[in-house]
Amino acid sequence: MQASERQTLPAGCVVPAGAERRIEVGLLGATGAVGQQFVRLLAGHPWFQLTWLAASERSAGRRYGDLPWRLAAPLPGAIAALEVEALRPGRGPELVFSALDSSVAGECEEQFAAAGHAVVSNARNHRMDPLVPLLIPEVNPGHLALIERQRAEKGWRGALVTIPNCSTVFLAMALAALRPFEPRRATVTTLQALSGAGYPGVASLDATANVVPFIDGEEQKLETETQKILGTLGAGGVSPHPVAISAQTTRVPVVDGHTEAISVELGVEASHEEVLSAFREFRGEPQELSLPSAPERPLAVHDSPDRPQPRLDVEAFGGMAVHVGRLRRCPALGWKFIALGHNTIRGAAGAGLLIAELLAARGVLAHARAGSLAAHG
């Protein structure tokens, strides 16, 4: 189904009089690499309308269109006219996306959630908080039940849901498809794009024709976040999945798209065709609900031995599919394959939109309303 065919708001959404109106959304960190992807993806979104932008004091008070725009797609005129505000909890709509730098995201996102906002965050700060869902809508939508505990135990009027680290999203989606075969151990070596470091990112003399074999904190995120995402929600919170993951991460001179070389040991014997079918048939709640940002197939399986490649494949399916190819036997762990995903779309802004669509479709945004929280009491 095309996005244009899905113009109606999801059932369960409470919106102001004139139910045809889209849900107003805000954006914290609107000026950064991920923030600009949010702006681009929200342009013409069938359910959401971006009406409020915030960033640092450096940008506050300035017209968004007067700040540097670094995407090839044109900046929508209505957004260019908006004035960027400072980070003030209680200002802006109920639903806000956060693309804030981690140096400021921690406290700020808590304050927004406490003030009644539903925050969907890209930052790393709260991902491993036992009361905060670390969500991939196709993989662990049931973890949204943590929101009730957040409200009870943290006293927040709103909510906070986090988007996993970009490399983690691609590994976790591939391993999720293999859950019927009980993944036990996995190794992953990443080749990560420059846009993953934000703007201005890696110095040109380090990045050009080079491989940098260190990304601070990235390996630990892959190893621990994946276990939380694949984990089981019980009375005591999320029990991490027992799969042991060993990660090595590198930065390479690619603009967009993180490639991952993955080996995996399965607890249940599977044939080549069975593993391929598991990738091809993998689906989740976003596909069942036909959410606007959901790709028809979360995993795009490639048959050609020289695919997937970032330059050729990463923009396909709106950047929302994870590409998988080169499935073959691994003498060490059993199976190995290549995965590729768009780091600022499926690994960041697109993932955030899909989470927000799921929140809306499930009625978690029961108080969704236009205008600022302050203006609506």
Ligand SMILES: NC(=O)c1ccc[n+]([C@@H]2O[C@H](COP(=O)([O-])OP(=O)(O)OC[C@H]3O[C@@H](n4cnc5c(N)ncnc54)[C@H](OP(=O)(O)O)[C@@H]3O)[C@@H](O)[C@H]2O)c1
């Ligand atoms: N790039 C990726 O592929 C990717 C993928 C997944 C997750 N992430 C995460 O997403 C977040 C944003 O990443 P990015 O690559 O977009 O970074 P970025 O380009 O450096 O942008 C950072 C944003 O945070 C704002 N900011 C910085 N310091 C601030 C402060 N003291 N007070 C208020 N706002 C402040 C900036 O506003 P000003 O412009 O006004 O300074 C800007 O809007 C990070 O937490 C990152 O780890 C990034």
